[in-house]
Structure formats: structure tokens, C-alpha cells
Amino acid sequence: MTAALILPSTGIRPEIATAAIPVDERVWVPQAKDVSFRPLLFNTVTGGWCNLLRVRRSGVLSRHRHPMAVVGYVIKGRWRYLEHDWVAEEGSFVYEPPGEIHTLIVPDDCAEMITFFNIGGAMIYVDDAGRQTGYEDVFTKIDMCRAYYAAVGLGADYVDRFVR
Ligand code: FE
Secondary structure, three states, rough: OOOOOOOOOOOOOOOOOOOOOOHHHHHHHEOOOOOEEEEEEEEOOEEEEEEEEEOOOOOOOEEEOOOEEEEEEEEEEEEEOOOOEEOOOOOOOOEEEEOOOEEEOOOOOEEEEEEEEEEOEEEEOOOOOOOEEEEEEEEHHHHHHHHHHHOOOOOOOHHHHHEE
16 A cells, blocks of 8 residues: 655745744833733734733733633743632643633742733733724734844844744
């Protein structure tokens, strides 16, 4: 019996394999005071992205709602949501169901946390009453990185390596 010959289809975008923690600090894109992210994948086909989120002691990731699911894995440090009583510790897995609203902070006894997040759809920023104050999706994230990488000398097209 001979194995069937399977040829690759055309149009497949290249895979991504990279060191998740970058050597070059400029790869981290500032998001807010003491909050930055390191892009890993911008998926323009399904509408979502993967990144590392890095939050230092006093950093706060503003209150937001997820219309689609999020999964995360804590690589370093610990963090929690103001709206919940659990703490995500180093090595923790986190699942955030669609509809979840939360505000991310780092406890005073933690200098820095780094967490991998796979985010579907968008992040909808909301006020205390749940009214929308802003949003991010894969395209606003790409634009944000493009502008930042141009400004820090990596070049606007540096972001293209993460786009699929
Ligand atoms: Fe979230």
C-alpha cells in the first residue's frame, strides 16, 4: 500500500514561530500608564489577536466587555479583576466568557505581570454604567502597532509579521 501524496494548497499564509518574550524592548507597545502589549498574532480572517500583556505595579487595564471568548495563561507575576475575588497566579489558566466585564489590576506586592491572551472579536471599553467609551479590534491594534513601530524606529511594516 502506498501513502497518498498530499500537496499543500495554494494561498496558505506562513506559520508564525517566535520567542514570545522579545529581546528588543521596543516590540512592547504602550497601551496605558504601566500597561503594554507584545503582539504575537493579528488574525484578520477570524477577527481576533494573541498577545502578551505586561502590567507593572500601578497599571490598570480599563474596564471592558468582551463580546467573544478570551483565554489566557499567566507567564509571570499575578493579577486580578476588580469585579472578581479570585487572583490569577503565575501558571494560571484563565477563561473569560462572552459578556464578561472587568478591570485588570496588579496587586501591590507584585512588580510586574506578563500574561498570554487569545482575544476574540474586540474589547469594548465601558464606564461604570456599562456604556461604551471606546473599543479595540484587530484592526485598531494593527494601526496602533504600525504607528508606534514607526515612531520607535522599527518601521511601520514591522507589524506585518504578526498579521494573518
Ligand atoms: Fe478582559
